[in-house]
Amino acid sequence: MSKTPDTSDNNIDEKLAVIRHILLHGDRARIEQLEEIIQNTDLLSEHVNPIIDHKIANIKDDFSNVFGNEVGTEFEKKLLLSEDLLLTVLSPMMGKMMRKYISKEIQGLKDKIDQQFKRSFSFKRYYHLIRAKVFGIESSAIILAGLEDFKTRIQDIFIIQRNSGLVLGSAHASEAELGDGDIFSGMLTAIKAFGEDAFNKAGSEKQELEFIEYDSNKIFLQSHHNYFFAAVLNGTMSLSEKDDLANQLMEFADKEKKLNLQEINGEDSAYISDQLKNTFFSQD
Amino acid sequence: MEIKKKIILTGSFGVGKTSLFSRFIYSEFDEKYLTTIGVKVDKKTINIDNDTNLNIMLWDIAGEVAQDKVPLSYFLGTSGIIYVFDLTRPMTYNNILADIEYLKNILPEATVKIIGNKKDLVTTAHIESVISGLPVECDMTTSAKTGENVEQLFQSMGEALMI
Numbered sequence: 001m002s003k004t005p006d007t008s009d010n011n012i013d014e015k016l017a018v019i020r021h022i023l024l025h026g027d028r029a030r031i032e033q034l035e036e037i038i039q040n041t042d043l044l045s046e047h048v049n050p051i052i053d054h055k056i057a058n059i060k061d062d063f064s065n066v067f068g069n070e071v072g073t074e075f076e077k078k079l080l081l082s083e084d085l086l087l088t089v090l091s092p093m094m095g096k097m098m099r100k101y102i103s104k105e106i107q108g109l110k111d112k113i114d115q116q117f118k119r120s121f122s123f124k125r126y127y128h129l130i131r132a133k134v135f136g137i138e139s140s141a142i143i144l145a146g147l148e149d150f151k152t153r154i155q156d157i158f159i160i161q162r163n164s165g166l167v168l169g170s171a172h173a174s175e176a177e178l179g180d181g182d183i184f185s186g187m188l189t190a191i192k193a194f195g196e197d198a199f200n201k202a203g204s205e206k207q208e209l210e211f212i213e214y215d216s217n218k219i220f221l222q223s224h225h226n227y228f229f230a231a232v233l234n235g236t237m238s239l240s241e242k243d244d245l246a247n248q249l250m251e252f253a254d255k256e257k258k259l260n261l262q263e264i265n266g267e268d269s270a271y272i273s274d275q276l277k278n279t280f281f282s283q284d
Numbered sequence: 285m286e287i288k289k290k291i292i293l294t295g296s297f298g299v300g301k302t303s304l305f306s307r308f309i310y311s312e313f314d315e316k317y318l319t320t321i322g323v324k325v326d327k328k329t330i331n332i333d334n335d336t337n338l339n340i341m342l343w344d345i346a347g348e349v350a351q352d353k354v355p356l357s358y359f360l361g362t363s364g365i366i367y368v369f370d371l372t373r374p375m376t377y378n379n380i381l382a383d384i385e386y387l388k389n390i391l392p393e394a395t396v397k398i399i400g401n402k403k404d405l406v407t408t409a410h411i412e413s414v415i416s417g418l419p420v421e422c423d424m425t426t427s428a429k430t431g432e433n434v435e436q437l438f439q440s441m442g443e444a445l446m447i
Contacts, residue, residue, distance in 0.1 A: 163361025164290040165325065166341060182288070186325030186341050193357030194322060266286045 096215070103216055103236045110238035154245075155217075156232040157276055158185055159259065165189030168227055168264050169272030173281055188212075188230055192221065222249045227259055252279055288339040289445050290361055291438075294354060294387075295368035296376040297347030300401040303428035304368065305344040308438050313429050320346040323358055330442045338442045349375075351383040356390065364395045364441050371400045371414055371425065381419040395444045399437060400425040 037043045059066060079086070158181060159168040165186040195209045212219040218237065222229040229249045237245075253259060256275055258268050293301040302320050306312045309326045324344045329337050343362075348354050359365075365387055369377040380398070387396060398420055403411060404427040415422045424440070426433040 161361060163357070164341070164363075165343075165361065166288045166290060180327070182327050182339065182341060183325055186290075186327070186343065190323040190325060190343070190358065193355060193360075197355040197357055 100216065107236035107238060110236065110241075114238055114240045153234045154231055154280055155234055156181075157280055158188075158230040158232075159227055159272060159276070160185045160189060160230055161264075162223070162225070162227050163189075167269070168259060169269055169276055171273055171276035171281055185230070188219070188221075192228070220245060222246055224253055224259070229253075248279070252276070285336050286339060287336065287446070288341060289363040289442075290341045290343065291364040291366060291441060291445075292343040292345055292359065292362050293366045293368060294345050294351060294359075295347060295383075296349055296370070296379075298373075299347065299368045299370040299376050300428045301347060301368050302344050304366075304399075304401060304426065304434060304437075305342060307428045307431055307434045309342065311431070313431070320344060322346055328438075330439060332442055332446050336446065338446065340438065340442065350379055351386045359387070359390055362391055362394050363445050364397070365391065366397050366399055366437070366441065368399045368401050371402050371406050371411060377414070377418060384420050395441065397423045397437065397441055397444075399423060401428060403427045403432065404430050 037047060154173060156170065156172045158170045160166070161168055165188070167181050167185045170181050191212070192209045196207070199207050208223045209221055211221070216234060218233045220229075220231045220233055220237075220242070222231075229252075231245060231249070252275070256272060258264070258272060261268065264272075293305055295301055297319065298317065302318070302324070303313060305324070305326070306314065309328050323346065325341060326344075327339055327341050329339050332338050343358065345354055345358050367380075367384060367387065369380060377400075384396065384398065387394070398418075400411065400414065400422050403425040406414075411425055415425070424433055424437050426437055428434060
């Protein structure tokens with residue numbers, strides 16, 4: 001009895017498995033390696049990060065070309081949606097900037113008008129001069145009388161002892177005084193002292209602090225031997241208005257002899273404050 | 285009767301002048317050290333007797349290693365000087381004699397009080413040892429941190445100014 005060759009399915013499968021093993025060995029090894037890389041975050045990062053970095057670098061370099069339109073459209077949409085909010089935030093700042101700019105321009109205009117009137121010999125000049133004389137105000141002020149917002153307003157006047165910074169007297173346009181007058185005067189004296197120390201060099205002419213500006217508020221200072229005036233102003237101030245105020249303060253200083261006393265008690269201080277109020281705020 | 289006087293707090297840096305200022309004016313103490321730039325002015329009213337209130341205008345001046353480095357104009361018009369040193373740091377009182385002589389020279393009429401601050405950080409024996417070694421008389425020792433003797437310091441200064 002002859003032996004038939006083994007052609008069973010099992011035998012074929014085994015042979016195929018051997019062939020598969022031989023042919024696919026390399027691929028399997030690579031698949032295993034890839035699986036290991038995918039499952040291990042560190043290894044995966046090592047391979048993927050350079051690609052992502054490269055992509056990010058490309059986006060950075062060419063962002064406007066790639067996303068310009070989308071970002072622009074999105075930004076426009078957001079701006080339109082936030083219009084009210086933006087206006088709320090920006091309006092006060094813009095208003096302030098505009099007001100400051102206009103104030104400065106008006107001040108320049110006032111100065112120019114005053115200069116023009118000084119140079120001019122026209123009939124108009126005499127007309128305005130007569131009006132100015134009658135009403136006791138500057139020509140530029142007549143012309144700009146309609147612009148109430150830009151008139152200089154004296155808010156507070158302090159008389160401050162020169163070295164100690166103690167208030168000798170004060171008067172205010174309204175009940176709402178500028179913070180605490182004593183602390184204001186003390187700090188103002190310290191600022192003044194600091195400025196004088198910084199700028200007055202030995203042998204040079206003594207200089208005095210004359211103006212402090214804070215937005216549309218100004219502090220005009222006039223120094224005397226034992227004391228100084230500090231006038232808190234609001235609005236613009238032309239050169240002639242500054243001269244007028246300086247003259248008024250000088251006249252007050254000449255008139256009030258009590259200011260030259262070395263020691264001023266509460267009674268003297270109340271008297272000086274009353275005189276200040278009568279002189280500078282009685283018409284208000 | 286209301287009377288106003290200017291009093292200055294002066295001394296080397298980091299001795300606790302601003303802490304004494306804050307303790308006296310606001311009854312506060314802050315552990316953080318913030319150096320004073322220039323000067324800070326505030327006020328407090330103390331009662332001297334039934335008829336007299338003293339409005340103290342207190343100037344807290346930035347500390348300097350020597351008093352002749354402080355801008356002279358800060359001292360002018362001062363009725364009272366509180367010179368503060370730190371009981372824990374000898375460098376803040378090593379120059380005390382020269383400092384006090386300088387201050388008395390520029391402000392001969394002013395009342396000067398010499399104060400050793402930070403007493404909460406040292407023992408009584410240490411305080412006695414420091415004070416006995418000073419070439420000038422120490423008027424009081426204080427602690428701005430605990431508030432010990434701070435009110436008394438300004439009260440005694442106020443009373444001295446009224447004499």
